Each structure stands twice: as structure tokens, then as C-alpha cells.
Amino acid sequence: MDMMVSSPTPPKSYLVDPPGLRSWLLTRDHKRIGLMFLAVISASLALGATFALLIRTELTFPGPTIVSTGHIYNRLFTLHGTIMIFLFIIPSMPASLGNFVLPLMLGAKDVAFPRLNLASLYLYVGGLIFFLLVLVLGGVDTGWTFYAPYSTSTAAPVVLAVVGVFILGFSSIFTGINFLVTIHTMRPPGMGWFRMPLFLWALYGTAIIQVLATPILAITLLLLAVERTVGIGIFDPALGGDPILFQHFFWFYSHPAVYIMILPAMGIVTEVICVFSRKHIFGYKFIAYSSLAIALIGFLVWGHHMFVSGQSPLVGMIFSALTFAVAIPSAIKVFNWLATMYKGSIGLAPPMCFSLMFIALFGIGGLTGLFLGSLVTNVHVHDTAFVVAHFHYTMAGGALMGFLAGLYYWWPKMTGRMYNLAQGQISAVLIFVGFNFTYFPQFIVGSRGMPRRYFDYTRLLDTHPEFTFYQILSTAGGFLFVGGLVMVAFVLLRSLFVGRKAPANPWGAATLEWQCSSPPPHENPPAPANVGDCYVFDDFCFDESAQGYVKVP
Amino acid sequence: MFAALDSIWHVGLPFAQTDGFWLPGAATTDPAMDRVFYLILVICSLLFLLVVGLMTFFLVRYRRLPGRKAEKTATQNILLEATWTVIPVVIVGVIFYQGFVAYMRMQTAPPGCYDLRVSARQWAWQFIYPNGHIDDNLHVPAGEPVRLTMTSEDVIHGLWIPALRVKMDVVPGRYTSVWFRADKPGAYDLLCTEYCGDEHSSMLATVEVQTREDYDAWLKDAANYLKTLPPAEAGKLLYKRRGCAQCHSTDGTAGTGPSFLGIFGKSQKMADGRSVIIDDNYIRESILEPQAKIVAGYQPVMSTYKGLVSDDDITALIEFIKSLSKKSPLRAPTHSVDRGEGQGVGK
Numbered sequence: 053m054d055m056m057v058s059s060p061t062p063p064k065s066y067l068v069d070p071p072g073l074r075s076w077l078l079t080r081d082h083k084r085i086g087l088m089f090l091a092v093i094s095a096s097l098a099l100g101a102t103f104a105l106l107i108r109t110e111l112t113f114p115g116p117t118i119v120s121t122g123h124i125y126n127r128l129f130t131l132h133g134t135i136m137i138f139l140f141i142i143p144s145m146p147a148s149l150g151n152f153v154l155p156l157m158l159g160a161k162d163v164a165f166p167r168l169n170l171a172s173l174y175l176y177v178g179g180l181i182f183f184l185l186v187l188v189l190g191g192v193d194t195g196w197t198f199y200a201p202y203s204t205s206t207a208a209p210v211v212l213a214v215v216g217v218f219i220l221g222f223s224s225i226f227t228g229i230n231f232l233v234t235i236h237t238m239r240p241p242g243m244g245w246f247r248m249p250l251f252l253w254a255l256y257g258t259a260i261i262q263v264l265a266t267p268i269l270a271i272t273l274l275l276l277a278v279e280r281t282v283g284i285g286i287f288d289p290a291l292g293g294d295p296i297l298f299q300h301f302f303w304f305y306s307h308p309a310v311y312i313m314i315l316p317a318m319g320i321v322t323e324v325i326c327v328f329s330r331k332h333i334f335g336y337k338f339i340a341y342s343s344l345a346i347a348l349i350g351f352l353v354w355g356h357h358m359f360v361s362g363q364s365p366l367v368g369m370i371f372s373a374l375t376f377a378v379a380i381p382s383a384i385k386v387f388n389w390l391a392t393m394y395k396g397s398i399g400l401a402p403p404m405c406f407s408l409m410f411i412a413l414f415g416i417g418g419l420t421g422l423f424l425g426s427l428v429t430n431v432h433v434h435d436t437a438f439v440v441a442h443f444h445y446t447m448a449g450g451a452l453m454g455f456l457a458g459l460y461y462w463w464p465k466m467t468g469r470m471y472n473l474a475q476g477q478i479s480a481v482l483i484f485v486g487f488n489f490t491y492f493p494q495f496i497v498g499s500r501g502m503p504r505r506y507f508d509y510t511r512l513l514d515t516h517p518e519f520t521f522y523q524i525l526s527t528a529g530g531f532l533f534v535g536g537l538v539m540v541a542f543v544l545l546r547s548l549f550v551g552r553k554a555p556a557n558p559w560g561a562a563t564l565e566w567q568c569s570s571p572p573p574h575e576n577p578p579a580p581a582n583v584g585d586c587y588v589f590d591d592f593c594f595d596e597s598a599q600g601y602v603k604v605p
Numbered sequence: 606m607f608a609a610l611d612s613i614w615h616v617g618l619p620f621a622q623t624d625g626f627w628l629p630g631a632a633t634t635d636p637a638m639d640r641v642f643y644l645i646l647v648i649c650s651l652l653f654l655l656v657v658g659l660m661t662f663f664l665v666r667y668r669r670l671p672g673r674k675a676e677k678t679a680t681q682n683i684l685l686e687a688t689w690t691v692i693p694v695v696i697v698g699v700i701f702y703q704g705f706v707a708y709m710r711m712q713t714a715p716p717g718c719y720d721l722r723v724s725a726r727q728w729a730w731q732f733i734y735p736n737g738h739i740d741d742n743l744h745v746p747a748g749e750p751v752r753l754t755m756t757s758e759d760v761i762h763g764l765w766i767p768a769l770r771v772k773m774d775v776v777p778g779r780y781t782s783v784w785f786r787a788d789k790p791g792a793y794d795l796l797c798t799e800y801c802g803d804e805h806s807s808m809l810a811t812v813e814v815q816t817r818e819d820y821d822a823w824l825k826d827a828a829n830y831l832k833t834l835p836p837a838e839a840g841k842l843l844y845k846r847r848g849c850a851q852c853h854s855t856d857g858t859a860g861t862g863p864s865f866l867g868i869f870g871k872s873q874k875m876a877d878g879r880s881v882i883i884d885d886n887y888i889r890e891s892i893l894e895p896q897a898k899i900v901a902g903y904q905p906v907m908s909t910y911k912g913l914v915s916d917d918d919i920t921a922l923i924e925f926i927k928s929l930s931k932k933s934p935l936r937a938p939t940h941s942v943d944r945g946e947g948q949g950v951g952k
Contacts, residue, residue, distance in 0.1 A: 334679075379693070383690075396663070400664075415653055415656050427708035431770065496626070508806045
């Protein structure tokens with residue numbers, strides 16, 4: 053059944069070899085590190101989603117609903133944002149799925165720096181502990197953006213939160229360095245740059261941003277902490293600082309960071325669409341180069357968060373033009389995906405469902421970005437629920453859907469168990485319907501006059517009585533959306549107990565990670581002497597006895 | 606070329622309704638933003654239908670069926686790639702140009718603007734009129750260009766008037782400005798859109814667009830209240846106009862700060878354990894040095910009004926707070942009030 057592992061006694065899986073808790077905690081195996089990352093990241097997602105539901109429930113009706121004051125509500129949205137961004141989306145795909153898959157896709161023994169990889173996991177846990185401390189101490193109320201001088205003057209434990217983000221930043225940098233070096237130096241003979249699976253191009257672009265942009269966030273937050281603790285005036289005008297400087301520093305990281313979140317998702321969608329359409333990827337080089345283009349142009353657009361901050365109209369014009377430029381590579385990817393599906397044989401297993409949902413939802417997210425990139429419309433919708441809807445369509449509709457597609461795709465490889473496909477499809481439908489009910493109404497209330505980060509909208513109802521209706525829709529959708537996520541967890545965890553054993557290659561993919569057993573052995577199998585085109589599926593035929601695809605020589 | 610670009614301007618026009626589904630009613634007859642908004646909406650909707658339509662069609666047409674295999678098609682085509690690169694470039698180019706032109710019109714104030722000053726603080730707006738009057742609502746004459754020059758006393762705030770399609774951050778330590786011409790008399794919302802703390806969502810005001818005559822009459826009248834009204838009533842106006850009301854209720858409900866109802870003359874427990882009688886001097890101190898004595902159970906979040914209120918203002922506020930305790934059975938001892946009044950005026 054398995055071409056790579058044909059020794060008489062197949063080696064034990066990485067899950068049990070070597071055995072024992074200690075071997076897990078001190079492991080340098082990228083597969084185990086990836087799996088442990090998946091566990092802690094999922095816990096963070098659950099925490100972030102809990103805060104999301106509290107926010108939604110509060111906003112269902114005008115006036116205090118479940119929390120009594122803005123004082124508490126502001127902590128809810130701050131924790132939701134910081135947890136989702138720094139603890140979930142940024143590490144989600146690179147550190148968990150990427151870590152597991154990258155060396156296997158290259159046929160490499162491990163990442164270039166296995167110890168650094170483990171350090172990255174422990175730094176993540178360290179950052180998580182800081183966030184839990186912040187939570188115990190009553191939370192922070194600055195928003196995930198930490199804008200000065202509010203963040204330098206509020207009584208909340210901002211320094212603790214900032215140190216947490218600082219530590220998480222290094223976790224992200226370590227992952228990025230590892231991926232860059234691994235991709236540069238450990239590709240097998242015969243796998244040139246343009247033979248690599250496109251997921252690796254996406255991870256490569258992501259790693260460039262992680263390594264180059266994250267230090268800017270680190271130094272910015274350090275300056276913020278210094279200003280708060282010893283009163284050196286950097287951002288607070290009362291101390292001679294400049295609050296707009298903070299925004300430039302912050303977005304110089306945080307805009308590229310949204311591409312840390314979306315690029316790996318695009319990579320996953322690329323792999324999944326080819327495999328489930330049984331088609332060679334269309335326009336390989338254009339997809340590969342568009343990942344790099346997004347990574348590079350992404351560095352030059354941060355000022356579009358600041359069109360109404362008081363920066364000059366000339367600067368605004370330049371950032372607006374550059375912002376439109378970054379839309380092009382994303383559009384190129386989408387059209388190439390569609391061309392790949394053309395005349396394919398399209399199967400709708402859960403990974404494909406989530407990839408198609410990615411195209412539709414990220415499509416709405418990207419297209420509504422045109423309203424925000426255009427100067428005059430940005431002025432009207434800036435800091436409203438419209439922006440909230442836009443970035444949730446890109447980050448949750450894009451990055452989260454990509455993550456779930458990847459999770460469903462590689463789950464059999466990671467755990468060695470197949471989940472129930474029909475249940476996976478139902479979870480996709482729940483999430484799709486719930487998601488749109490949650491966020492689409494927010495476009496409408498936002499452009500009609502509902503600001504973001506508003507605890508109470510009672511006084512807006514005189515002119516906008518319709519707001520309550522849309523907020524109720526949004527909250528109902530939110531619960532359905534989270535219900536769908538709970539179902540994903542149920543479907544996957546259930547497979548561990550009752551799922552049938554996964555074949556080596558359940559989807560018929562041609563990339564190297566599927567050519568070894570599920571789950572893989574402790575020692576990654578080496579790449580074959582002649583690495584072929586990873587998007588040619590002709591040789592893979594479905595084998596009834598194995599319930600998976602086998603390679604026909 | 607620019608003429609062609611300008612004609613695209615009109616694409617959004619048939620869809621542009623002020624007070625339509627997507628945008629609130631406008632107070633200006635030329636909401637340049639609306640046309641661009643609806644232009645983008647049309648383009649977005651068409652592109653979305655194209656992508657999702659193609660996707661759905663392929664999904665149905667090429668669904669996996671027993672016995673049917675994927676067909677081999679070309680794996681790259683430079684002409685196709687060029688097509689779906691160049692067309693989006695042109696589309697976003699048009700959107701960029703339209704957005705930029707309308708933005709510059711919005712940014713460039715015409716000569717002879719009527720100038721007002723805006724000062725923002727946690728969590729109140731203060732609109733400063735040419736004759737020195739300070740109000741918590743923005744009154745503007747209709748049909749005239751008005752420019753607001755804004756600054757903040759504490760953190761960053763954001764001024765948004767949805768009906769006028771203008772928004773600008775209000776930043777401490779520097780001045781920002783917006784200009785607009787409101788044509789239709791009426792009352793419109795003004796909101797804070799840059800997150801600024803506990804009472805961010807209470808930081809609202811009304812824009813009163815009035816005819817020139819109404820505006821002039823209002824301004825003349827409004828500037829006078831300290832001299833014409835009894836102190837307690839003047840204090841009530843100050844209470845509403847200077848941002849006290851956002852945190853201190855007059856009906857006994859606790860807000861970000863304690864309620865003013867029935868507190869005068871009472872003994873209050875402070876955060877540091879002391880008990881303090883709420884008298885004239887305590888109120889004066891709390892206005893000028895809010896952090897000095899914090900009532901137990903509240904956060905030290907109020908910023909000082911030192912230099913922002915006159916002694917007469919403080920006296921009026923004290924009288925107003927005192928008037929909220931008149932019906933209370935636990936009225937303050939007379940001597941305390943006498944002593945307080947003597948020093949509170951501070952003359």
C-alpha cells in the first residue's frame with residue numbers, strides 16, 4: 053500500500069516513537085512541535101471565540117445587555133482582538149500546519165534549526181501565560197492596536213500585555229527564520245524553486261514578513277513599555293512625544309502582519325484546489341510570484357490605516373495608490389484558481405468546501421477593501437462597523453477558512469485517522485451561513501453610521517432605529533458560526549476514537565508528505581531521487597482495498 | 606484621458622441616493638463621497654458575481670462523476686494572465702483616481718471659511734465659538750463653508766459627522782481640521798470614532814444646522830447664560846455642556862463617576878478609607894484636582910478642568926449640585942454650607 057515505507061516491519065509512527073511525556077516536551081521533531089502548536093493554538097481560538105460571543109451578546113440590544121459598563125466591554129473587545137491576532141491567526145498556519153508539513157514536503161529530516169523550533173513553541177506558551185496573567189488582573193482596555201497616548205495613560209496592565217506580545221513576536225520570528233533557511237538550503241536535489249509546492253512559496257513569503265516586520269513591533273512595544281514605566285516621552289505629547297509616530301510604527305508591522313495571516317491560507321487553498329479538482333495548477337509562476345509581490349508591496353501600504361489621523365493628503369494619496377497595487381496579486385491568484393478548476397473533476401470533501409468558502413468570503417473581504425483603499429470613501433467608513441466586517445471577511449473568512457481547509461486536509465496525515473466526511477461538510481455549511489449572518493449586517497450598519505468599539509448604541513437609535521434589527525441578526529449568526537467551529541472540533545476529535553485508519557494518501561495528492569505512511573514515522577522518509585511535478589495526478593489511482601490513492605508506476 | 610475618467614464618475618450616480626440603503630441621509634447637497642461609494646459598490650458586485658458565478662458553474666459542470674476524469678488543459682497562458690492582470694489594474698486605477706479627486710475636494714477648504722474651534726476630552730466635545738461661548742453641541746450656519754480646527758486635551762478622539770461625510774482624528778498636542786458646507790437645516794449626529802476609553806460610546810453631540818439669522822440669534826443668547834440665569838440653572842447648563850453629564854448622573858445611578866443626586870452635605874467614604882463631607886470646597890477641589898480624593902468604588906479617570914472653567918462656572922456648578930439635594934431629608938448642616946460658600950466663590 054505504501055511505496056516509501058516497504059520494509060517488512062514498518063517503523064512506528066512519530067506519535068509513539070519515542071514514547072513518554074518527556075520525549076514530547078523535549079522533542080525536536082517538527083511533527084510533534086507542529087501538533088503541540090495546534091493544540092495550544094486551538095485553545096487560544098476557543099478563548100478568543102468566547103470573547104467574541106460575549107461581545108456579540110452585549111451588542112444584541114442597545115444599552116447594557118450582559119455587561120454593565122463600557123469599562124468591561126472595552127476589555128472584552130481588546131482581549132478578543134489581541135488573542136485572535138497574536139495568539140491565534142499569526143501562528144495558526146505557519147507554526148502548526150506549516151511546521152508539520154514543510155519538512156515532509158521537502159523530504160527533509162526536519163527544519164534547519166530544530167532547537168529554535170522548540171524554543172518558538174515555548175516562547176509562544178510564555179506569551180500565552182502573560183495574556184492569562186493580564187486576564188486575571190482584569191484585562192487591558194486599549195484595543196489590540198495599543199494606540200498612544202491612551203495606552204500610556206490607562207490604569208490597565210498594558211505593560212504585561214505588551215511584554216506578552218513581545219515574546220510572541222520572537223516565537224514568530226524564530227518560525228520565520230527556520231522556514232527561510234529550510235527552504236533555501238534543504239530542498240532535495242531535483243526540486244528547484246519552481247518545482248516546490250506552492251504552499252511553500254506562501255510560507256516563504258510569510259517568513260520574509262515575519263523576520264523583517266516583527267522586530268518593528270517588538271521595538272515599538274518596548275518603547276511603549278519604557279514610556280509607561282520610566283516616563284520617557286516618545287509617544288505621549290504631554291511628555292514631548294508624538295502619538296502619530298506610534299501609529300506609523302504600529303502599522304508598519306501590523307499591516308504586513310495581515311499578510312502573515314492570509315498568505316499561508318492562500319497557499320493551502322492552492323494545494324487543495326489542485327488536488328480536489330484533479331488538475332495541474334494553472335499559472336504556477338504567477339501564483340508563486342504573487343506571494344512574493346504581496347509580501348513585498350504589503351510593506352508599503354501601512355499608511356492606509358491613517359487616512360484620517362492627520363497625515364498629509366500627499367502621503368494619503370501615495371498610500372492609497374500602493375494599497376490598490378497590493379490588490380492585484382490577490383486577484384491574480386483567484387483567477388488562476390478558477391482556471392485550475394476549469395474542466396477538472398471536482399470533489400467536495402471538507403478541505404475543498406472550506407477552500408471554496410475562502411474564495412467567496414475572501415472575495416467579499418478583498419472587494420470591500422476597495423472602499424477602504426479609496427481615499428474619499430475611507431474617510432466615511434473608517435473606524436466603523438464596516439471596517440470590522442471587512443477585516444473579519446478577510447481574517448476569519450480568509451485566514452480562518454484557509455486554516456480549517458488545511459486542518460481537514462492534513463488531519464489524516466497528522467493523526468492517522470479519517471474523520472466523517474459528511475459531518476465535515478455539515479460543519480462547513482454551518483460556518484458559511486453563520487459567518488455571513490454575523491458580518492454582512494455589519495457592513496450595512498457601519499456605512500449607515502455605527503462606529504466600531506461602541507458599547508452602547510442607544511443614542512444612535514433616534515436616527516437609526518434599524519440598527520437593533522441588524523445587531524440581532526449579527527449575534528444570531530455569531531452563535532451559528534461558533535456552533536460550526538464546535539462541530540469542527542467534534543468531527544475531528546471524534547475521529548481519534550472512532551475514525552477508521554487513514555491511508556497514506558486519502559486525497560490523491562502528489563506532494564511528498566502524502567507519499568509516506570499516515571501518521572509518518574519518527575524519521576522522515578527521504579525524498580525520492582527524482583522529484584517529479586507535484587501537480588501531476590495521473591499516476592494516482594483510487595484503490596478500494598486501501599480506501600485511498602496509490603501510485604501506479 | 607481625464608475627461609474619460611471623469612465621465613466614469615457618473616456610473617455611481619443612478620444608485621446614489623442620500624438616505625439610501627447603504628448611506629445615511631446627507632446634510633449637504635453635494636456628497637462627493639456618495640457617488641464614489643456607489644461606483645465602487647457597482648464594480649464590487651459585478652466582480653463578485655463574476656468570480657462566484659464562475660466558481661459555482663465549474664462546481665456544477667465539472668463535479669466529480671463516476672467514470673469522468675479531469676481533462677488536460679493548458680497549465681499556463683500568458684495572454685490570459687495578462688488579461689486578468691491588466692483589467693483589474695485599470696479598474697483599481699479608476700477607483701483610485703475617483704477617490705483621490707473627491708478626497709481633494711473634501712480636503713481643500715475654500716477661502717473665507719467660518720472658523721470654529723473644537724476641543725475634545727474624555728468624554729465630551731467642546732465647541733468654541735468666535736464670541737467665546739463654549740457649547741457641547743455644534744451649531745453651524747447653513748450654506749456657508751465652516752472649518753473646524755480641532756485639538757484634544759487628553760487622548761486621541763475622532764470627529765465624525767456621518768451626514769456630512771467628514772471624519773478626522775482629534776489629536777493631543779497638534780491641530781487637525783475639517784471643513785464642510787451643510788445645506789439642509791436640521792439636527793444631525795456627531796460621534797467620536799477613535800476609541801478613547803470607558804465612555805467612548807457616550808461621546809456624542811448634535812450638529813444643529815441653522816439659517817444664518819437663527820444661528821446668530823442662538824449664539825447671542827447662548828453666550829449670556831451666566832449673567833442672565835440663576836446660578837443653579839446656569840450650573841445645570843454647564844453640567845450638560847461641559848461634559849459632566851457623561852459620567853455623573855442626576856438620578857442616582859452610578860456612572861463612571863458618582864451620581865450628583867443628594868450628595869451635597871453628605872459624608873462619603875473615599876478610596877483611601879477617609880470620610881469626607883461633600884461640601885463646596887470638596888466639589889471645587891474635585892473639579893480642579895479630580896485625583897485628590899476619589900470616592901470609594903470609582904476609578905481615578907477624570908482629568909482636570911483647571912484653566913478651563915472660571916470661578917463663576919464653579920460656583921454655578923456647586924449651586925446646581927446643591928439644588929439636587931434640596932429635597933433630601935439629610936440636608937447638609939447650615940454652617941457647613943455657609944463656610945463653603947464663603948470660600949467657594951474665592952473672591
